[in-house]
Amino acid sequence: MFDSLGGMSKTFRCWDVDQVWLLPPSIHDFVPPGHAAHFVRETVRESLDLSAILDVYSEERGQPPYHPTMMTALLLYAYSCGVYSSRRIARACEERVDFMAVTGLQKPDFRTISDFRKRHLAALSGLFVQVLGLCRAAGLAKLGHVALDGTKIKANASKHKAMSYARMLKAEAELQAEVAAWLKKAAAADTSEDRKLGAEARGDEMPDWVANKQARLAKIKEAKAALEAEAKAAAEAKAEAKARRQKPSAKEVEGKSEPPSDKPRDKAQRNFTDPQSRILKTKDGFIQGYNAQAAVDADHQVIVAHGLTNNGSDQGQLGPMVEAIETMAGGRPEELSADSGYCSEANLEILEERDIRGYVAVGRQHHGQSSAAGSRRCQPGSRAAGMQRRLRRGGRRSRYRLRKITVEPVFGQIKQARGFRQFLLRGHDKVSHEWGLLCLVHNLVKLAAALQSDDPGAQSLPAPA
Secondary structure (H helix, E strand, O other): OEOOOOOEOOOOOOOOOOOOOOOOOOHHHOOOOOOHHHHHHHHHHHOOOOHHHHOOOOOOOOOOOOOHHHHHHHHHHHHHOOOOOHHHHHHHHHHOHHHHHHHOOOOOOHHHHHHHHHHOHHHHHHHHHHHHHHHHHOOOOOOOEEEEEEEEEEOOOOHHHEEEHHHHHHHHHHHHHHHHHHHHHHHHHHHHHHHHHOOOOOOOOOOHHHHHHHHHHHHHHHHHHHHHHHHHHHHHHHHHHHHHOOOOOHHHHHOOOOOOOOOOOOOOEEEOOOOOOEEEEEOOEEEEEEEEEEEEEOOOOOEEEEEEEOOOOOHHHHHHHHHHHHHHHOOOOOEEEEOHHHOOHHHHHHHHHOOOEEEEOOOOOOOOOOOOOOOOOOOOOOHHHHHHHHHHHHHHHOHHHHOOOOOHHHHHHHHHHOOOOEOOOOOHHHHHHHHHHHHHHHHHHHHHHHHOOOOOOOOOOOOOO
16 A cells, blocks of 8 residues: 555555454453453343242233343443433443443333333342342451441422422412412303304313413312321321320420421422422432432442431431341341431430440531540430440541441442432332332442452352352
8 A cells, every 4th residue: 555655654454344244243252251241241140030020921922022131131230330211221222332242232222121120120129139148148248347328319300399388378279269260261251252153163172271270279289188198197196106105205394395286387398290209408408309328338338228218317217227237138237337317315225225336426527526426415324425435435446437438438439430310210119119229230330340350358159049
């Protein structure tokens, strides 16, 4: 080959996009041997029991569906890459060779992917226990020290679609008057048109602008009734708890305690898009979302239990999360650390009863402070006072220091590294399973990284049954 100046040009490798392959390539050659696509695909094929998904398919009629094992591997690998949208996953199956290595060149469309995820969401989330078992078998989760924390994640709903109870009362009256005036106006228009066009002519349908207002009024009434039902149930539960107490509280003795009311507070809110989500306060302001909980093993940042609530406070979650650790991980941790949001006498008692050595912050740890004991005044002889002494005695060497470097990086990896900032589904049950799926994928990524590295603490996976 010669260039334009007549000299010998550089020789390049042949590039012919029209060249037909004599033999088709193997999908194992699409990506390097140690790639995560191979690991996720083979782990799903060989090490996970998918009977909860496979047993659903019993109908012999119709077109054969995509193999559920392939679809499961595809979803788990997509989540590990930070690809959550069904449309983006379908596009990746057509454009990315790592996704092709998982699907074997099959290209399910976005609706098939979305329907599979919805249909098997609970079963997919249930695989968390199996993946956690693989992590424990590989020596990645020993339940020595477990850190507990929660993070606020946006719901698939706008906070501007929420309305307070006081605003509902005002809007209901305004809309009723407005709709009544419009209906009266529409009836007068119908009468006029009947005289002009005749009784058999069209034109007597209710205008769309009236129907839309009526639909909004119906939705407001439904939300208002739901808030009233919640307030009534809470008042009944509070009255029952008061009746079970043997002695009155200090406020009741002083006459300051108000009787439980079955009427919602004026500021009580309900979202029209996802009614089970709540307005939650974060360091960056308020969001419409859920409070996702995770208990993380300190050895390799493996999640040993997960949970989800729509309550912005973490205080009521320590007991359920300790039970979740026992259920999901099959054992109790020796130590458990948590921030001041989990500190209460009842929670510290739970740790004592289960013989778990706790490191729970009593107050906020300020910058430069040696411990999370804080300056909070605890009642002498209380469990909080004992915890405060334990944290102060440990100082900078306290085991509480493990909390920040254990659980908070996990939330950073899920929300920042893998880009999960908002739930895709709506409703507490579906969102809870979605959070379980995210925790499962996090553990799968940790397992792949440990087995493919020179980590001496990681062991090989057990042989499939």
